Every structure is written in structure tokens, then in C-alpha cells.
Amino acid sequence: MYDPTRLAALVAVSEAGSITRAAERLGYTPPALSQQVAKLEREAGTALLVRHPRGARLTAAGELLVTRARRVLDELELARHELARVAGLAGGSLRLGTFQTAGIHLLPPVLSAFRRAHPDVELAVANHEPPAGIAAVAAGEVDLALTHTYAPAEPVPLPASVAAEPLLVEELVLVTAPGHALADGSSRLPLGALAGQPLISMAPDHPPRQGVEAALARAGAAPSVLVETPGYALVCALVSAGLGVAVVPEMVARTSATPLGTRLLDPGELRRTISVVHRNDGPTPTADAFRALLRGAFGRAVRQS
Incomplete structure (x- = not known):
């Protein structure tokens, strides 16, 4: 076996x-x-x-x-x-923290499945842009939080009371306005080809993106517009309007509400990892059941991408 x-x-x-x-x-x-x-x-x-x-x-x-x-x-x-469920997982509550991308594109079907299985559990969802969800779990404000980290980047230290379980790892890809020359091709685009390109960039003081922004700067990409909040919908809209190019997570590019050209980068070392953060001291059956559903849902998201 x-x-x-x-x-x-x-x-x-x-x-x-x-x-x-x-x-x-x-x-x-x-x-x-x-x-x-x-x-x-x-x-x-x-x-x-x-x-x-x-x-x-x-x-x-x-x-x-x-x-x-x-x-x-x-x-x-x-x-x-x-x-x-047989063990009596009924009643009680589950408090969840999430960031925007996961909350819109990944969390709803998991919440729906959990509700069908455990209709008596009270659910609450709060927005915690990374890395704020980690502190919220440590402080007991939420039971679980979806968070993300980027590579390259300095590792985010975790309080001793919490742990992070990786659920999904995705590459960052180039997004352009439709028909842009850089999106024309099926091969990976060398990062150096971004030299001189106007870049729709997250603000340099946005901690999760600092390592990625530094890698793009080394490749010669020239910041054109700084987006000071972690809002990928706005970044994609500006790119679609022709104000510059951007490097975003693959899921963001795939689910963008505005039309984009996309292309994989070479090397494919720019990545985002989505994880669920939980407390180490005495996990509850409710939180464990939800984490199990997250694993299955995020695994399907990877297989369908």
C-alpha cells in the first residue's frame, strides 16, 4: 500500500x-x-x-x-x-481573515462547502492585508488567516504561537496592454527585456513586494506609476489602459476584470506563496475542518491553472 x-x-x-x-x-x-x-x-x-x-x-x-x-x-x-462532523462539530463560530485576491477568487467556494457541511457554525470574515493576518491570529482576533509571501523577499518572522501552512505557490507573470510587443510570444521573456519599460509598481515601502520590486529595478524596469496600496485590480486596470507594464501573480492576471496580455518570465523565480496561518496551541475541530477544505480547494485551483 x-x-x-x-x-x-x-x-x-x-x-x-x-x-x-x-x-x-x-x-x-x-x-x-x-x-x-x-x-x-x-x-x-x-x-x-x-x-x-x-x-x-x-x-x-x-x-x-x-x-x-x-x-x-x-x-x-x-x-x-x-x-x-460525526465527532459533533456543530455550533460555535469560526473567524477568518483574508486578503483581497484570496477573498474574492479562492475563499467563497470553501466557505460555501463549509456552510453546507456545518450550517450551525457562525462565520465571520475580516480583511487583513498581509502580513496583518499573522498578528490577528496571534492576538486571537481571528481563528485562521490567509496570508501571502513573495520571493525574493526577506522571510516574515512568525510569532512562536502561530504556524503557517503553505497552500499554493504561483509564479509572477508579466502583464501588458492587449497587443503589446512584449506579450507577443510563447517562450519565457528574459527579465532583462524589461529594461527601460515603464512599470506600474507597488510602492517601494510595501513590505511583501520589496524583494520583487528590487529584482525589477535591477533588471532596469523604470517605475512609471506607483500604486501605494496593495490593489492589483487597480494595477491591472492601469496596465490595460496602456500606462505601463506590471509583474503580478498568475492568478491575478488570469482573473483580471480588464483585458491584458500576459507572458511568463525567465527565470521563473518571482513567486507568491499563499498560506493559512493558525495557532499552535490546541487547534479546534472547526478550524481543522476548514483547513482541510482549504487544502482541497487550493489544490484544485493549482490543477486548473
């Missing part, structure tokens, strides 16, 4: 496209995740991954096993969810 932890490791690599990104998502070191995959390959008796300079891809056997593994993992999450 295959170990579910190793199956989850293989699924994460297939979704992230590399051992390194999958390890970040699961909270492993890359060598530790490689060991999990190697053990699974020994159990399967065949190679499941082919490593290459930019990451890893599944073999035919790997594709087959990942398809089955997703069903197994979904069933295990469902069982955990149903057991929580």
Missing part, C-alpha cells in the same frame, strides 16, 4: 513543476521531499519523475499514479471532514 504522505509529495511536484517549489509548498526541504519521491518510486518499482534543469516532469507511470493519488487524497480529506 502506498504511503499517503508520499502520494501527496508526488502530487505536489506534479502541480508545482519542480522539487524545490513543491518542497516550499509542503514545508519540506528539497532533499527531504526528494527522499519521499524516491521511496515512492521504489514502492512503485518504476521511475515517476524525470528531473531537468528547470524542474521535474512526470513519466507516463507518474501521470497514471498522480491521477489515482488525487482521488485517494481527496477521499482521505473527505473522510477527515466527515469524521469531524
Whole structure:
């Protein structure tokens, strides 16, 4: 019988496209995740991954096993969810913190599923732009908070009382006005090609984006408009109007209300990780059930992207 932890490791690599990104998502070191995959390959008796300079891809056997593994993992999450209900998860409340992108595009279906399963739990949702959600969980203002970090960036220190579970890792992509020359092409665009381009930029003092802004500055992108609040809808609208180009998370580009051209960047090292923050001392069945739903929903978001 295959170990579910190793199956989850293989699924994460297939979704992230590399051992390194999958390890970040699961909270492993890359060598530790490689060991999990190697053990699974020994159990399967065949190679499941082919490593290459930019990451890893599944073999035919790997594709087959990942398809089955997703069903197994979904069933295990469902069982955990149903057991929580049998255990009497009823009544009480759940207070959630979120930031705008996740609150609009990822959280609603999870809340809907949770409401169907636990109609007696009172739900409250508050806006906490990162990293404010971390402090809100530590202070007991919310039970769970969705937050994000960017790479490259200085790591955000976590209070000893809380932990962060990565849910989704996505690349940052170039967005342009429709028909822009830089969006014309299927290959990755070297970051240096942004030299001299007018950039719709987050303000330099916006902590989550400082590392990304510094990388763009080193590539020679010239700030054209500074957006002083973390509002990607405004950034995309300005880009769509032809005021400059921008580098935004892939989900933001995909769900933009205004028409955009998009292109992957080379190297694909500019990333955003979305995590759920929770307290370490005595997790509640309500919070645990919601985190289980988050894992499934965010995993589907990755597979559909």
C-alpha cells in the first residue's frame, strides 16, 4: 500500500513543476521531499519523475499514479471532514481573515462547502492585508488567516504561537496592454527585456513586494506609476489602459476584470506563496475542518491553472 504522505509529495511536484517549489509548498526541504519521491518510486518499482534543469516532469507511470493519488487524497480529506462532523462539530463560530485576491477568487467556494457541511457554525470574515493576518491570529482576533509571501523577499518572522501552512505557490507573470510587443510570444521573456519599460509598481515601502520590486529595478524596469496600496485590480486596470507594464501573480492576471496580455518570465523565480496561518496551541475541530477544505480547494485551483 502506498504511503499517503508520499502520494501527496508526488502530487505536489506534479502541480508545482519542480522539487524545490513543491518542497516550499509542503514545508519540506528539497532533499527531504526528494527522499519521499524516491521511496515512492521504489514502492512503485518504476521511475515517476524525470528531473531537468528547470524542474521535474512526470513519466507516463507518474501521470497514471498522480491521477489515482488525487482521488485517494481527496477521499482521505473527505473522510477527515466527515469524521469531524460525526465527532459533533456543530455550533460555535469560526473567524477568518483574508486578503483581497484570496477573498474574492479562492475563499467563497470553501466557505460555501463549509456552510453546507456545518450550517450551525457562525462565520465571520475580516480583511487583513498581509502580513496583518499573522498578528490577528496571534492576538486571537481571528481563528485562521490567509496570508501571502513573495520571493525574493526577506522571510516574515512568525510569532512562536502561530504556524503557517503553505497552500499554493504561483509564479509572477508579466502583464501588458492587449497587443503589446512584449506579450507577443510563447517562450519565457528574459527579465532583462524589461529594461527601460515603464512599470506600474507597488510602492517601494510595501513590505511583501520589496524583494520583487528590487529584482525589477535591477533588471532596469523604470517605475512609471506607483500604486501605494496593495490593489492589483487597480494595477491591472492601469496596465490595460496602456500606462505601463506590471509583474503580478498568475492568478491575478488570469482573473483580471480588464483585458491584458500576459507572458511568463525567465527565470521563473518571482513567486507568491499563499498560506493559512493558525495557532499552535490546541487547534479546534472547526478550524481543522476548514483547513482541510482549504487544502482541497487550493489544490484544485493549482490543477486548473
